[in-house]
Amino acid sequence: MTPSRFETGRPMLLAGLRRWYAFSEGPTQIPLDWKAFVTRLPLPRQVGGRTYGATCQADMEGQRFEYMCAAEVETFDGLPDDLGRMTVPEAHYAVFVHAAPIWTIRDTITAGFAWLASNGEWKDAGTPNFERYGPGFDAKTGMGDTELWFPVTRP
Template sequence: MTLQTPPIKPARFEDGRTFTVAGLGKRYGQATLQQIPTLWHRFEQHIGRVPGQVGEEAYGVCCNGDGKGNFDYIAGVEVQGTEPLPAEFRHVELKARRYAVFEHHGSLDNLKATFQAIWQDWVPVSGETVANAPEFERYGRDFNPNDSHSVMEIWLPLEDK
């Protein structure tokens, strides 16, 4: 039986800027995706107290994919620099580039379905090529993972046309 993917709102296109995200990170695969909320739970206590933190948004960055479904994930915030960060922190620089931006509405329980809709429904017919670059989730300061009215964004990196 195949999982039905929910329809997603049309993507908007944004020219992203260069910035650095720092936080707690770990390597994940398809069998361990369900452990990502635990990483966020560990990171929540740091939000607002990360040295050099910029703004109030939080980011979930997927990077260093191996083409087999394994990737590094960092739950973090934007920072001005990487010194002095706690020793257990990881960081990644997101380069200025073009992105397709998707909104996910509601609780994070359905986030996997939104990602499936992007990759299975949107990407194949979009005419766009996904870049070999980090993709990220952007959570506004008012985001509540249990609120059915919350909205977060998924930024998918694209190759230049």
């Protein structure tokens, strides 16, 4: 799989549920957190209708990662204390379209990381990568308007 396009993403402030997951529990726990998160939308001072699944950091030795079910906000001011916050810097991204049911997103994530490791032209930029769910995403069917954004830079 190769990226569908490259795009420069603007800086964003993301707010949402931010938690650590064992690699083995992510596929079962993250959907539960999404169900809880969408009941809180829209967030105070939310920007647009997109939501984001951002990978904040990974602990490969501990076999766990930090993930955030999020929405973009104008400011962190006025957010409930229990919501996590993340500043995403401007970055250049390799964008992959996920055109299958959401429960298979791990396949596209794995393919994106495999491309990143083997493409020879781009490397990981070290900033958060994220899933971007647009207005065409249907949570009931798990289909539509889903992209994976991997931050890249040239070596």
